[in-house]
Amino acid sequence: MASSTRVTFPNKLLPYLLLAPQLAITAIFFYWPASQAIYQSVLREDPFGLSTQFVGLDNFRRVISDPNYVNSLQVTVIFSVATALIAMALALLLAVMADKVIRGKGIYRTLLIWPYAVAPAIAGMLWLFLFNPSMGTLAYLVRSAGYNWDPLLNGDQAMVLVVSAAAWKQISYNFLFFVAGLQSIPKSLIEAAAIDGAGETKRFWTIIFPLLAPTTFFLLVVNTVYAFFDTFGIIHAVTGGGPGKATETLVYKVYNDGFVNLILGDSAAQSVILMIIVIGLTAIQFRYVERKVHYG
Amino acid sequence: MANVELTNVRKVYGNSVEAVKGVNIAIEDGALCVLVGPSGCGKSTLLRMIAGLESITDGTVKIENAVVNNLGPAERDIAMVFQNYALYPHMKVYDNMAYGLRNRGMPKDQIDKRVREAAQTLELTHLLERRPKELSGGQRQRVAMGRAIVRNPKVFLFDEPLSNLDAKLRGQMRVEIKNLQRQLGVTSVYVTHDQLEAMTLADTLVVMNSGSVEQIGAPLDIYEKPASTFVASFIGAPPMNLVHVTADNTGLILKDGTHIGAEGLTVPTTGAVIGFRPEDLEVAAGHEKHIGGLQLDLKVLGVEPVGAESYVYGVVGGERVVVRVAGRSPSQTGDHLRVIIPKEKLHLFGADGKRIPPA
Numbered sequence: 001m002a003s004s005t006r007v008t009f010p011n012k013l014l015p016y017l018l019l020a021p022q023l024a025i026t027a028i029f030f031y032w033p034a035s036q037a038i039y040q041s042v043l044r045e046d047p048f049g050l051s052t053q054f055v056g057l058d059n060f061r062r063v064i065s066d067p068n069y070v071n072s073l074q075v076t077v078i079f080s081v082a083t084a085l086i087a088m089a090l091a092l093l094l095a096v097m098a099d100k101v102i103r104g105k106g107i108y109r110t111l112l113i114w115p116y117a118v119a120p121a122i123a124g125m126l127w128l129f130l131f132n133p134s135m136g137t138l139a140y141l142v143r144s145a146g147y148n149w150d151p152l153l154n155g156d157q158a159m160v161l162v163v164s165a166a167a168w169k170q171i172s173y174n175f176l177f178f179v180a181g182l183q184s185i186p187k188s189l190i191e192a193a194a195i196d197g198a199g200e201t202k203r204f205w206t207i208i209f210p211l212l213a214p215t216t217f218f219l220l221v222v223n224t225v226y227a228f229f230d231t232f233g234i235i236h237a238v239t240g241g242g243p244g245k246a247t248e249t250l251v252y253k254v255y256n257d258g259f260v261n262l263i264l265g266d267s268a269a270q271s272v273i274l275m276i277i278v279i280g281l282t283a284i285q286f287r288y289v290e291r292k293v294h295y296g
Numbered sequence: 297m298a299n300v301e302l303t304n305v306r307k308v309y310g311n312s313v314e315a316v317k318g319v320n321i322a323i324e325d326g327a328l329c330v331l332v333g334p335s336g337c338g339k340s341t342l343l344r345m346i347a348g349l350e351s352i353t354d355g356t357v358k359i360e361n362a363v364v365n366n367l368g369p370a371e372r373d374i375a376m377v378f379q380n381y382a383l384y385p386h387m388k389v390y391d392n393m394a395y396g397l398r399n400r401g402m403p404k405d406q407i408d409k410r411v412r413e414a415a416q417t418l419e420l421t422h423l424l425e426r427r428p429k430e431l432s433g434g435q436r437q438r439v440a441m442g443r444a445i446v447r448n449p450k451v452f453l454f455d456e457p458l459s460n461l462d463a464k465l466r467g468q469m470r471v472e473i474k475n476l477q478r479q480l481g482v483t484s485v486y487v488t489h490d491q492l493e494a495m496t497l498a499d500t501l502v503v504m505n506s507g508s509v510e511q512i513g514a515p516l517d518i519y520e521k522p523a524s525t526f527v528a529s530f531i532g533a534p535p536m537n538l539v540h541v542t543a544d545n546t547g548l549i550l551k552d553g554t555h556i557g558a559e560g561l562t563v564p565t566t567g568a569v570i571g572f573r574p575e576d577l578e579v580a581a582g583h584e585k586h587i588g589g590l591q592l593d594l595k596v597l598g599v600e601p602v603g604a605e606s607y608v609y610g611v612v613g614g615e616r617v618v619v620r621v622a623g624r625s626p627s628q629t630g631d632h633l634r635v636i637i638p639k640e641k642l643h644l645f646g647a648d649g650k651r652i653p654p655a
Contacts (some may be wrong), residue, residue, distance in 0.1 A: 016500065186380065186382065188380055188382035189374075191347075191349050191369070191378075191380050192376070192378060192382040192443075193384075193395070194368070194369045194370060195348075195369045195375065195376050195396075196395050196399055196443075196447075197399035198370075198395075198399045202399065207384060210386045211386060211388075240614070242306065
């Protein structure tokens with residue numbers, strides 16, 4: 001916007017020096033491992049790790065034609081869409097409700113933000129214990145209500161459990177942003193809409209929701225990335241990818257094939273595909289969804 | 297079109313702060329009523345109570361002779377222009393104006409007709425496809441007005457609609473609002489803290505101070521006969537000069553102890569405040585005796601020439617006064633002037649600040 005007010009440093013070296021720490025971190029923790037993954041993805045290693053051999057795109061071909069990989073892709077799509085949607089919808093609902101509270105606003109907000117401070121693995125354990133069919137308190141309630149709850153054998157139920165745990169963990173974060181977004185909408189707009197004859201529901205969908213679009217879009221990007229990558233801990237703790245491969249997401253499969261089964265080439269090829277998927281998704285989001293977003 | 301009637305309207309907030317203390321106002325059908333007063337006097341709260349955006353603690357608000365206390369803002373058939381315009385930023389100008397009509401389920405072709413008519417009236421036709429952020433302050437103001445008039449409501453409410461505009465545009469829009477209101481003949485309530493806006497727009501002027509009505513009347517009546525020292529000092533620019541006096545049997549005593557001739561003025565024993573407009577002073581050339589006028593010595597503190605007139609700031613009996621002089625003033629800082637206030641131009645207020653009508 002104000003490109004004319006560019007800061008000019010007297011010393012030519014100083015700006016680079018100031019950027020150096022961030023660049024170093026990005027280089028060491030992103031570019032280096034990423035290039036290693038790409039390098040590994042075109043190699044095949046013998047079972048004892050004694051020799052490697054260049055195989056071109058063979059690893060990719062094998063991975064893509066593997067029915068387990070296609071299954072994992074489906075699992076990831078279901079898991080990510082469900083997690084992002086549930087986490088965002090519930091957070092928005094809670095934020096709208098919390099916005100209406102007059103007394104004790106701060107207490108409600110603090111309590112709703114707390115789950116964010118829980119580590120993924122801990123959150124996973126929490127849900128595991130609560131819903132473990134043999135000892136979980138809530139599982140007992142569900143079973144005593146006559147529902148055959150058994151996520152250890154039933155893949156769909158296992159999916160429900162990991163989605164719940166992953167969404168629960170992310171709701172706090174989304175809530176925080178939605179509350180801030182709601183606060184930035186001028187009260188007079190809501191009042192003007194009320195005078196214009198819009199009821200509460202109508203006001204929400206025609207005024208508040210469109211004005212929250214920048215926040216919603218930002219959270220959509222963040223939640224997608226979260227569901228893809230950050231949920232490893234939860235899945236690992238709750239189901240370990242099972243039963244069968246019902247909750248094995250792409251990231252979990254990368255881990256399983258690479259570090260458990262030690263098929264390094266395949267695992268690296270999967271990482272590269274995963275990277276391309278996320279880059280593609282983010283590009284699509286920015287290109288097509290952001291167009292519909294109005295920044296106040 | 298409708299009349300608006302407020303009876304003993306009170307607003308008490310949860311923490312027992314009384315923002316509006318029993319206000320009675322009757323606004324005739326088609327009249328423009330201006331509520332004026334300093335910040336925090338309750339004028340906006342009162343307006344929001346008429347709009348239905350604020351609950352009414354006590355008393356009744358009637359629109360077209362029907363009590364609307366328990367009706368929501370939408371059911372009162374009013375339209376409001378907000379200080380920050382409150383345009384919907386994600387909608388085009390057209391949709392901003394059509395929104396209220398769509399919510400009421402009006403057929404599309406009728407909406408289109410109404411919006412285009414309103415746009416024509418306000419010269420907005422070429423802006424209908426724009427979004428609010430692509431408009432200037434004055435254009436946004438017009439859209440806000442347009443959104444109000446398409447609805448063809450019973451009452452217009454204006455909450456300081458011009459305070460975000462620059463001085464020149466404000467003057468222009470003031471005239472436009474006045475003309476539009478006349479043309480449409482819709483009963484209007486207009487809140488402002490700008491006394492010039494209040495004077496020029498109002499059919500009925502309501503001067504408010506800390507939650508109460510100080511005076512209601514036609515603007516010029518209020519200007520000529522302010523009911524209290526508060527009104528006297530609020531209406532008029534520069535405001536009325538107020539000089540505290542006490543009386544003894546020789547005449548009047550000013551705040552710093554100066555004795556002056558009473559010139560037939562009867563001042564209560566509790567003391568009084570003499571008021572006079574800056575333009576009602578005459579600067580005496582020599583020491584001629586003015587019949588029936590109060591004579592005061594004024595020490596000049598400064599002179600402000602503003603072109604067509606000059607303001608001479610000075611001290612009389614220890615209190616600040618200002619004199620408006622046509623053209624340029626020959627006076628200079630430190631001069632002593634003899635000023636005369638014709639008796640018929642004097643205003644007398646009691647120690648309680650209330651006007652004492654001339655005997």
